[in-house]
Structures are given as structure tokens and as C-alpha cells.
Amino acid sequence: MKSKQLLLLFVSSLFILSCNESSFKTNEKFPLEWIAGDYTDSEKNFFESWQISGDSLLNGEGYSVNGADTGFHENLSIRKVDDVWNYIVFTGNTETRFTMVNSSFDSLVFENTENEFPKRITYIKKPENSILAIVENPGNPQMKILFNLTPKTK
16 A cells, blocks of 8 residues: 555656646747737737747748838747747848747747847737737837737738
């Protein structure tokens, strides 16, 4: 009887240890899949689109429209580099990398404190598949832009 209890305790301990947070994160198939899709912020005439490519890459683009013209365009990528998630912005020939500093099931935070603007990019999952994107320099309210991204209707 005692050996069955010890065996049960041992197996339970192994299960609990194997389910710790770091183990869970490395075993997740694709923890950022909720961001995939086509979105618009109709107040800012801004559009953002993300597609999953494999198990460690999202490709995207963001652009704004002024009348019939594209006012701003950037290619985006979220990819795992050396086991760390990076948010990469491509504008023209320039590439700017932000490193994931925090994530949960409903938010992603990327930072590059060396970048002039923004220093932080945050995505927060909202109801009805909407996303709040915050582009900012923390501590400076004049350097903060909010994008209320809703799923783009086809």
C-alpha cells in the first residue's frame, strides 16, 4: 500500500514539474496565432494584416490610406530568433527589431529601448477578435498612438 502511494506521489510530482510555465511555452505549437488576420482602424484609416507561416513565423504588413494614396507602409514579421520572439519592422531598406519582453494568452509586449520611436509595441486581445495595438515611448504621453484594430470585413 505504501509503495502505491509513493509511486502516485512520484508520478504526480513529475507531471507537475513537466507543466511549469517555461516548459509549457517551449512546447506550445504557436503561441501567437490569435494575432493572425486582417484588421482595420477605421478612425485612422490604418490597416494591418498577419499570416502564419510555419510554427515560428508571422508575416504582416501595416499601412495607412489618405484618400486614394497609401500614406504609410511597413512590412512586419514576428519570428523566433535564438529561442526569443522578435517583432521586426521593415520600412524601405531599414530593419528595426523589437524583442518580446512579456506575453500572455491575451497580450504581447515588444521593446527596443534604443529606437527613437517607438520603444515599445503592445498588442492586447480584445473581445470579438479585436486588438488594441499601442505604439509608444513609455512615460511620454505625447509619444503614444493607440490603434483599435477590428477584423476587416470582406
